[in-house]
Amino acid sequence: MKTSNPRAWFLVLPVILLVAFNALIPLMTVVNYSVQETFGDNLFFWHGIGWFQDVLGSERFHAALGRQFLFTGIILAIEVPLGVAIALAMPRSGPWVPVCLILMAMPLLIPWNVVGAMWNIFTLPDIGLLGYTLNTVLGIEYNMTQSPLAAWMTIVAMDVWHWTSLVVLLAYAGLVSIPDAYYQAAKIDGASKFAVFRHIQLPKMKKVLTIAILLRFMDSFMIYTEPFVLTGGGPGNSTTLLSIDLVKVALGQFDLGPAAAMSLIYFAITLLVSWAFYTAMTKDDQN
Amino acid sequence: MARITLNNIRHSYLPNPKSDDDYALQRVHLDWDDGGAYALLGPSGCGKTTLLNIISGLLVPSERQLLFDDKDVTALEPDARNIAQVFQFPVIYDTMTVRDNLSFPLRNRGVDEQVIAQRVTEIAAMLELEPMLDQKAAGLTADNKQKISLGRGLVREDVNVIMFDEPLTVIDPHLKWKLRSKLKELHQKVNRTMIYVTHDQTEALTFADQVVVMNFGQILQVGTPIELFECPTHTFVGHFIGSPGMNVVPASVVDGKVQVAGHVIDTASDLTNLRQGSVEVGVRPEFVRFADVGIAGTVETVMDVGRHTVVKVRLEGIDQIINAIVDEGDSIPDGQVHLQFDAAQTRLYEDGWVVAETQG
Numbered sequence: 001m002k003t004s005n006p007r008a009w010f011l012v013l014p015v016i017l018l019v020a021f022n023a024l025i026p027l028m029t030v031v032n033y034s035v036q037e038t039f040g041d042n043l044f045f046w047h048g049i050g051w052f053q054d055v056l057g058s059e060r061f062h063a064a065l066g067r068q069f070l071f072t073g074i075i076l077a078i079e080v081p082l083g084v085a086i087a088l089a090m091p092r093s094g095p096w097v098p099v100c101l102i103l104m105a106m107p108l109l110i111p112w113n114v115v116g117a118m119w120n121i122f123t124l125p126d127i128g129l130l131g132y133t134l135n136t137v138l139g140i141e142y143n144m145t146q147s148p149l150a151a152w153m154t155i156v157a158m159d160v161w162h163w164t165s166l167v168v169l170l171a172y173a174g175l176v177s178i179p180d181a182y183y184q185a186a187k188i189d190g191a192s193k194f195a196v197f198r199h200i201q202l203p204k205m206k207k208v209l210t211i212a213i214l215l216r217f218m219d220s221f222m223i224y225t226e227p228f229v230l231t232g233g234g235p236g237n238s239t240t241l242l243s244i245d246l247v248k249v250a251l252g253q254f255d256l257g258p259a260a261a262m263s264l265i266y267f268a269i270t271l272l273v274s275w276a277f278y279t280a281m282t283k284d285d286q287n
Numbered sequence: 288m289a290r291i292t293l294n295n296i297r298h299s300y301l302p303n304p305k306s307d308d309d310y311a312l313q314r315v316h317l318d319w320d321d322g323g324a325y326a327l328l329g330p331s332g333c334g335k336t337t338l339l340n341i342i343s344g345l346l347v348p349s350e351r352q353l354l355f356d357d358k359d360v361t362a363l364e365p366d367a368r369n370i371a372q373v374f375q376f377p378v379i380y381d382t383m384t385v386r387d388n389l390s391f392p393l394r395n396r397g398v399d400e401q402v403i404a405q406r407v408t409e410i411a412a413m414l415e416l417e418p419m420l421d422q423k424a425a426g427l428t429a430d431n432k433q434k435i436s437l438g439r440g441l442v443r444e445d446v447n448v449i450m451f452d453e454p455l456t457v458i459d460p461h462l463k464w465k466l467r468s469k470l471k472e473l474h475q476k477v478n479r480t481m482i483y484v485t486h487d488q489t490e491a492l493t494f495a496d497q498v499v500v501m502n503f504g505q506i507l508q509v510g511t512p513i514e515l516f517e518c519p520t521h522t523f524v525g526h527f528i529g530s531p532g533m534n535v536v537p538a539s540v541v542d543g544k545v546q547v548a549g550h551v552i553d554t555a556s557d558l559t560n561l562r563q564g565s566v567e568v569g570v571r572p573e574f575v576r577f578a579d580v581g582i583a584g585t586v587e588t589v590m591d592v593g594r595h596t597v598v599k600v601r602l603e604g605i606d607q608i609i610n611a612i613v614d615e616g617d618s619i620p621d622g623q624v625h626l627q628f629d630a631a632q633t634r635l636y637e638d639g640w641v642v643a644e645t646q647g
Binding site: 179181182184185187188189190191192195199200203204 | 343344345364365366370371372374375376378380381382383391392395396436439440
């Protein structure tokens with residue numbers, strides 16, 4: 001019995017068109033720019049892989065990439081354990097559950113640029129609550145527009161404030177899905193609190209934590225708005241993360257070729273790391 | 288190893304129980320001998336899991352104590368009681384191998400690694416888990432996972448009691464029988480007290496030497512499978528055990544004689560001390576015969592269940608169905624029939640509870 005009908009492919013056409021216009025064509029435009037040189041007037045010349053070589057060899061790119069990995073590394077190292085710890089501390093039933101969940105979800109609902117602006121004002125040394133308290137009340141010198149260290153601490157704190165909730169909610173979802181019998185069996189087996197965490201809670205959270213780490217990696221690796229609003233990449237270039245640098249090259253200097261090559265390299269790194277991480281985490285499940 | 292005594296325990300899940308209805312477990316008193324095989328049988332929500340959790344220490348009863356060999360363990364934590372439990376759904380530590388799963392309770396108690404290795408090998412052999420000792424426990428079938436759960440209890444040599452909470456729920460039908468006989472065999476081998484909780488009469492009756500039948504949070508009868516079959520002390524027990532269960536027919540006592548649907552019948556019960564409760568007559572389908580005279584009725588359906596045939600008869604005058612079992616080979620009546628009950632196996636029940644039998 002023949003059940004396939006090739007004409008059915010026509011039904012997929014609208015989706016193909018949509019994807020083409022919002023993803024494929026823009027991406028191919030970038031690919032197009034990345035291999036050509038232009039001097040304006042819509043005149044383009046073939047440049048081969050020259051821009052890629054330039055970007056990969058450029059110290060500026062290396063520095064931005066290094067800062068990017070440092071930032072993502074720091075926030076993952078803070079947000080994942082902190083998120084898991086908060087999720088473990090949250091009640092599993094009772095009237096406080098919705099209260100906790102709503103409080104946790106709040107930061108996630110605030111737009112990126114608002115978060116940036118909030119933290120900008122919050123940290124102003126003369127009128128910001130945190131800035132004023134640190135400088136005037138506690139006497140600790142803190143000015144993120146002058147000190148790279150202060151700027152870094154501020155963007156890290158901001159990201160932790162904004163996004164730890166995501167890890168909390170995902171980890172919590174993993175925790176509440178563990179049937180009571182596991183805890184009861186562990187009690188009977190005489191397992192310590194740490195053993196329960198190590199052998200029951202952590203393994204049962206593995207899937208959601210994989211997703212949480214993946215999402216936090218991708219989001220933080222591509223972060224733009226919050227640090228742009230907060231520090232603008234400064235002082236100097238100290239908080240110029242990859243995306244900020246990319247926008248400077250593409251729109252500030254209007255170097256379309258190098259910017260396109262940089263975008264593609266950026267994209268490739270994000271994809272590669274995500275794929276490697278996901279493959280490593282799910283390898284056990286397939287056996 | 289210990290004798291287990293539930294000393295008039297009562298439990299409510301409410302903080303301030305007022306009436307009897309607030310108690311999930313009514314007053315329960317039980318004495319369980321060391322090394323016995325017991326079953327707790329009853330429908331869902333009858334209080335059997337509550338009772339089990341009280342023994343394992345996951346729940347502390349609202350009133351009175353639980354004793355292991357005259358030692359009060361009511362307030363002890365589960366790990367201090369030295370008990371083991373197999374849950375309805377297999378509970379295993381996914382990331383560990385089968386060997387580590389079996390070693391886990393011993394490692395937590397700081398047992399010497401050499402002793403652990405020896406115990407684990409022993410138990411694995413007993414449970415036929417040897418070939419998979421070094422596999423990850425997560426990939427195993429449900430019946431093997433249940434064996435691991437059981438193994439984690441058996442590795443502890445001094446375990447007081449092993450409890451099973453409907454352990455065959457997720458096991459494939461063709462493996463249920465296998466695992467059930469394995470449990471029975473294990474009980475004879477290790478000689479530990481085992482308590483098996485189930486709502487399945489076949490599982491309870493095949494596993495246990497003593498079955499505790501529960502409903503409405505109370506114990507209705509404790510007895511051997513044969514006692515439960517032959518002399519149910521409560522209509523619920525009669526109805527719950529047997530296939531089909533005991534017939535329970537509304538009756539009346541007039542001038543010292545029992546009447547069902549206007550017919551006087553003989554019973555084994557002593558009618559002298561009746562209170563003024565509502566009375567019923569209970570008789571198992573095995574002891575209902577067709578005759579020329581007796582309670583009149585009409586045959587409704589005939590079901591061939593293999594060795595015998597179940598005939599459903601609707602009684603005349605009262606809207607009541609009676610099951611009768613006709614052995615293979617005997618003729619099956621049709622249309623209008625008359626029923627006789629075997630007097631020695633027919634009992635009167637008052638408010639659900641059996642009326643004492645005539646002595647001599």
